[in-house]
Amino acid sequence: QKEVEQNSGPLSVPEGAIASLNCTYSDRGSQSFFWYRQYSGKSPELIMSIYSNGDKEDGRLTAQLNKASQYVSLLIRDSQPSDSATYLCAVDFGNEKLTFGTGTRLTIIP
Amino acid sequence: GAVVSQHPSWVICKSGTSVKIECRSLDFQATTMFWYRQFPKQSLMLMATSNEGSKATYEQGVEKDKFLINHASLTLSTLTVTSAHPEDSSFYICSARAGTSGTDTQYFGPGTRLTVL
Numbered sequence: 001q002k003e004v005e006q007n008s009g010p011l012s013v014p015e016g017a018i019a020s021l022n023c024t025y026s027d028r029g030s031q032s033f034f035w036y037r038q039y040s041g042k043s044p045e046l047i048m049s050i051y052s053n054g055d056k057e058d059g060r061l062t063a064q065l066n067k068a069s070q071y072v073s074l075l076i077r078d079s080q081p082s083d084s085a086t087y088l089c090a091v092d093f094g095n096e097k098l099t100f101g102t103g104t105r106l107t108i109i110p
Numbered sequence: 111g112a113v114v115s116q117h118p119s120w121v122i123c124k125s126g127t128s129v130k131i132e133c134r135s136l137d138f139q140a141t142t143m144f145w146y147r148q149f150p151k152q153s154l155m156l157m158a159t160s161n162e163g164s165k166a167t168y169e170q171g172v173e174k175d176k177f178l179i180n181h182a183s184l185t186l187s188t189l190t191v192t193s194a195h196p197e198d199s200s201f202y203i204c205s206a207r208a209g210t211s212g213t214d215t216q217y218f219g220p221g222t223r224l225t226v227l
Contacts (some may be wrong), residue, residue, distance in 0.1 A: 049215065074138045098156070100153045100173060
C-alpha cells in the first residue's frame with residue numbers, strides 16, 4: 001500500500017517565525033516529491049518540487065528530502081498571515097500519478 | 111504559463127440528472143489529465159487518469175459507468191457525472207500534465223463545486 005502521511009494539525013505559528021511541515025511516505029523507491037498549498041475553497045497550487053536528497057530553497061521556502069528515512073519536509077521562513085492554508089504533500093510512487101497526504105492545516109497568528 | 115481552466119466553477123442540479131464538467135489546458139498540450147474529488151476537510155482522491163485518445167484508467171472503487179471521462183484532444187478533458195445523487199456532491203478538480211512521467215508537474219484547475227439536491 002502506497003501511503004503518504006502528514007500531521008493534520010492545526011499547526012499554529014506566530015507571524016515571523018518558521019513553520020515546519022513534515023511528511024513521511026511508504027516506498028523507499030519513490031523519486032518525485034511535491035508540496036502544494038490549498039486555500040479554503042480553492043484548488044491546490046504547486047509551491048515546491050524536490051527530487052534529490054538534501055535541501056532546495058525557493059524564496060522563503062525550503063524543502064528537505066531524506067530518502068533513507070523516507071521523509072520530506074517544508075520550512076516556511078518569516079511566516080506571514082497569507083501563508084495560512086492547508087499544505088499537501090504529494091509523492092509519485094513510480095506509477096506516474098500523485099498520491100496525496102491528508103494535508104496539514106497551518107495558521108499564522110499575527 | 112501552465113494555466114488550467116474548469117467550467118463550470120459551480121453547479122447545482124437535481125438528483126437523477128447528468129452534469130458535464132470541462133477541463134482545459136490553456137497554454138500547453140496536456141498528454142495526461144487527472145480527475146480528483148475532494149470532500150470537505152479531506153484530501154484529494156484520485157478518480158481517474160486519462161491520456162489523450164485513449165480510455166481513462168479508473169481508480170479502484172470509482173464507477174466508470176457513472177463517471178464518464180473523455181479526453182478527446184490535447185487540451186480538453188470532460189467528466190460527466192451521470193444520474194447524480196446527493197452523495198456525489200463534492201469538489202471536483204482536474205489537473206493536467208504535459209508529459210507522461212511522474213516527475214512532470216501537474217497543474218490544477220480551479221475546481222468545480224457540485225451540489226446535487
